[in-house]
Amino acid sequence: MTLILVMDNDCAIGKNGDLLCRLPLDMKHFRETTKNSVVVMGRKTYESFPKRPLPERENVVLSRSLSEIDGAKVFGDIDEMLKYVNSLGKRVFVIGGAEIYKQLLPYCDEALITRVYENFAGDVFFYDIENDKNWELAESSPILETNCRNIRFMRFLRKNS
Numbered sequence: 001m002t003l004i005l006v007m008d009n010d011c012a013i014g015k016n017g018d019l020l021c022r023l024p025l026d027m028k029h030f031r032e033t034t035k036n037s038v039v040v041m042g043r044k045t046y047e048s049f050p051k052r053p054l055p056e057r058e059n060v061v062l063s064r065s066l067s068e069i070d071g072a073k074v075f076g077d078i079d080e081m082l083k084y085v086n087s088l089g090k091r092v093f094v095i096g097g098a099e100i101y102k103q104l105l106p107y108c109d110e111a112l113i114t115r116v117y118e119n120f121a122g123d124v125f126f127y128d129i130e131n132d133k134n135w136e137l138a139e140s141s142p143i144l145e146t147n148c149r150n151i152r153f154m155r156f157l158r159k160n161s
Contacts, residue, residue: 001092002110003101012122020120025146037091042100060085062100098124111156116149129156
């Protein structure tokens with residue numbers, strides 16, 4: 001599985017239940033990267049989308065409180081969810097929120113991170129994958145300017161133990 005997220009200099013990934021900022025270039029990257037794949041998310045992330053389910057993707061929601069959501073397959077158990085997504089034969093992206101990233105990180109071998117070179121005083125955080133000895137930077141775009149913000153697309157791979 002692959003994590004995909006945006007984070008700032010402090011590893012913040014959200015603020016007040018929302019994204020840190022709107023980045024059309026990153027949104028385009030997200031749409032193109034996750035199209036025709038499986039996206040796994042928590043209930044709050046699913047509910048935050050203005051258009052649900054995300055089109056042209058298999059939407060999978062991990063939730064302890066819901067058993068059914070229109071347009072998405074819901075699982076209360078990670079093992080059952082993993083069996084299901086592995087049976088689909090498609091690329092699987094973990095798209096948030098923070099608790100889902102934390103729970104599914106051990107099952108991921110790739111992380112696609114859009115780094116925003118700014119501090120947003122976020123209230124939800126990932127962690128500093130760039131300095132984790134178990135992960136290595138495999139690819140990186142040049143710094144790009146979008147919406148007056150400097151960003152970089154980065155691809156990390158988990159090192160073999």
